[in-house]
Amino acid sequence: MKNKLGLFILYLLSSFASADWLDVNMPVGVTDISQEVFTLHMAIFFVVVAIGVLVFGFLFWSMWRYQKSKNDKPADFKENHKLEILWTVIPTLILVAMAIPASMTLKTIYDHEAEEGGIDIQVIGWQWKWQYKYLDEQVGNKPLSFFSNLTTPPDQYEFNRVEKSENYLLEVDEPIVIPVDTSVRFLITSNDVIHSWYMPDFAVKQDAIPGFINVAKTRVNEPGIYRGNCTELCGERHAYMPIVVKAVTRDEYDAWLQTKRDAAEELAYLTEKEWTVDELMSIGEEIYATRCAACHQADGSGIAGFYPALAGSDIVMNDKARQTEILMEGIRGSQMQSFAEQLNEVEMASVITFTKLSWGNERSGDGEIVLPKDIVEYKENDT
Amino acid sequence: MSSETVGHQKYYVPEKSSIPIVFAIATFFAGMGAANAITGNGSTMLIAGMVAVVFTMAYWFATVTRESMAGLDTPQLNTSYVYGMGWFIFSEVMFFFAFFGALFYIRSFSITWLGGEGAKGIAGDLLWPEFEAVWPPMITPEQSLLGDQATTVGPKENMYLHSLSGALTWLPLWNTVVLLSSSATVHVAHMALKENNRKRFNFWLGITVLLAFIFVILQAVEYYEAYAHLGLTLSSGVYGTTFFMLTGFHGMHVLIGGIFLLTQLVRSTGYNHFSDKEHFGFEAASWYWHFVDVVWVCLFLFVYIL
């Protein structure tokens, strides 16, 4: 009821602004909590506007009424205890009235208990992508897990070389999929620095703290695609790690799970296949552009002081084993992360091959290639 | 302060002076040098800067002393010094407050949560299943995850009081005795000075300085033990971190306080500076000393015993 009123008033106000009114206010969202938060927001907003109208009204009136030209004789009163008590007590009461609903809503949000039939998804922030692990869904012997990377191509953001797409910076290769009308718990953490998982339509924003878990529980009422961002400064590509959630019906969700399981089986077959260098190079090029270029740059030149160049790197050119190890394990204490979970065997082999055969490395280095089965082998030896 | 106003005589305002700007430049080299040294770019600048800082500071204090001996100080200026020193010590208290705060937080929240207990114990359950919430932790969460053996053999030997029977061979106890008695001796020295008994003053002040340096030596021994035999180092997890940072900063303050007191001793024996009424330099040093002592008592309680 209250939030309908809020919306209506906002709608009126919006006729003054040129932009669409949705663009100037908090989204109402698609969960009970987000609607409650919206109502709370509008309520405080109107309270402060009302106080503002009173205070500024009085101030502007005094400014006008008591200009020197209208009032030559200033009064000389210095205090008035009754008045002072009044304007201490009234704001106190207003604040108490605000604190009560706010505290109640907060308490609801803080109910973190798992629910019957709900699902738990571990959310892991990485520089600069999100990993989602469905803790109750097994694929093979591991929980279903995938990474969600930005798909907006650099041509759109660097120097605006091409027209921007509709969901510029808000599109990913693999959205997280959840069923509607189901309690979903996000168990949020991070692999490196602090990120923050922000989904405006659910009124969820929780920091991803490395080594700790923050819980956010939600229940989406309407199917749809929802977009959000990382909201904690996490390094240079902080603006480039969006979140996309696809809320679907239970049936669609189950079907999606099945496709994930099928894909896993397909992959096992692919690692057996005979690969040509060209095939590896074309997969590798794409992987490099989306996963590596952010740091090591598209031309492999790196950024001095931050990221080493891969073009001309001794490891890349001549030390296949070490490079595989770096990509599989990451380099501890640096931003070079492990890609073992992010890339499958084919992709891993391709990207290594790509770095070894690009930017002149093919001429100065040993020119060898890495095949998917090498990666499978590495994994077997490792365990 | 009461709201009563303060008497106002002619207040000594020094004329232009080049000490501060020299000091600022010295600080520049010290700061820049320290950063260079830490990032592995050599420590020449740091050493030069520190030498310059120490010399300018010494010269500055000497100047103030000279002015004071020349009778430029009014009681009002002395009051300024008293307040100034008081609030300086307060700022030091707040510096230690930050580190104690960190210790409390780590002990009561982060270790607990990582160990799977408390409001956010889910972190331990999901991410560090093998880690247990005990203080002091002998093994870090990371080691527990990798299945590594603890590298710290533990507080059983030295750092941490594990049984009353071992108390007598326990270094921190002796450190406490040394420091507490130095607080007493500095007080005795002060009493002596107030009675204008210079001999006794010098004697007790000398003892205090001696105790200060004994403390520093004992602590060095303790650190050596920790590194050489207990595997407790700065980088062996939060226990090492909090242990060395808290005791280390305290130790540094003991050293500074000791030098401060030594300076007063030299002023008294070598230059005959103090009188029964006028001895603020010594008083400031002794306040500083009591402050260092109080910090130790807190350390002893929260780092060693509890």
Next chain:
Amino acid sequence: MSAVVENHNHDDHHHGPAKGFMRWLTTTNHKDIGTLYLWFSFAMFLLGGAFAMGIRAELFEPGLQLMDPIRYNQLVTMHGLIMVFGAVMPAFVGLANWLIPMQIGAPDMAMPRMNNLSFWLLPVAFTILLSTAFMEGGLPGFGWTFYAPLSTNYPNVAFFVFAVHIMGISSIMGSINVIVTIMNMRAPGMTLMKMPLFVWSWLITAYLLIAVMPVLAGAVTMLLMDAYFGTSFFDAAGGGDPVLFQHIFWFFGHPEVYIMILPAFGITSHIISTFSRKPLFGHASMVYAMVSIAVLSFVVWAHHMFTVGMPLAAELFFMWATMIIAIPTGVKVFNWCATMFKGSITYETPMLFAVAFVVLFTIGGFSGLMLAITPADFQYHDTYFVVAHFHYVLVPGSIFSIMAAVYYWLPKWTGNMYDEKMGRLHFWLSFVGVNVTFFPQHFVGLAGMPRRYADYSLQFAEWNAVSSVGAFLFGLSQLLFLYIVVKTVFAGKKATPQVWDGAEGLEWTVDSPAPYHTFETPPKVNG
């Protein structure tokens, strides 16, 4: 140094300033030092402002036009650091230096040489900080809040740490000086409750500084140890917690934002009363309000951390404590209104800035209160709504009050009146500019635009363009300010000692420009 002693034996204090450049390096005079602080802070304001122009130019439209995101983060970080530690704080210290001794009838600050050192450490600290621009890895780019572990793995963080240490030492010495001066050097008859409000506001600010700057020093020290010496304060793998860093930082950080507003309250109180030609309403309650704000500021820090996942009880506590601050702040706003009520008001430039301060600061306060509502903050946090909030309290808040103060006391400092027409023009341009810049940021913030973003999605484009245009307008108008001040220093109508009809206080009893040494014999303050 024996020269010092000798001079004194002449018992002759009426030296003018030394000649030439050395005057500024070696001065112990509170007015000189105040001037140094003010020019330094103005230079830093221009530099930080130039960085802000860079930010706004990049954000003018979506996409990366002018810089890569590393450069962008460095701009944002340095903009925040420079504005906070280089512009606002030194400006207030400069005002304190000029005004406190004159307002309490003291001959100078209590420790004049240390005063000089406090100032000169600032250029030292900023040189160290900015020197990283010429190193591999460049300027810090981890935000002015330098959260671990982003900062612990950042290049050149050691330089940042020592720069902050030196700034901290400077602030601590500065505030010791202020406290001692106020406590020990008031003219006879000037009881605490008779003390002018600017002096009061600074006394409280100095206590805040002295309590929190060492905590900041602790925070950067831990950071340094984690970054270079393998400790694990902020590393869960060793048993620490990244959130611990935030607790320590904000224990400093929140009082810090009040450090940037309390002196502004003092300034505003003087100016409103002067131009209303009426005594300030509720002098005592103003003091109590500031004291309560200062005390409360120590127990609200975690409202910056509502989303880090604190336990419920903590969230509730920090929400309630934060809301309470609206009460004493409200008292101040109401008192200013009541001061103007039944006054006889004129609107010279200082008054225009002061009234704009009251209105726009209050708007910033309102959005602050909205941020304090934890569940709603889950939506607001780290979006442009927060950016809008703090620029409203800082730019038309702190910065406007500093400008008001400069116009108000400039005739006293230079002996010349500034050009009133130009002053008003500067005001109106700034007033329009500031609102056009920061009001739309509320909108994009509510709609979900995160802060510290070099690039953003398309729905935020229109309002960002508006905001950038406003920022350029505001930025250019500040060049007008520079021009007005410089012109006044060298020429202008001569000012009377009283300067403004309604002004009260000891500083108006001495000549304009104020003599190099004032109140060598203390004035008598009547009861």
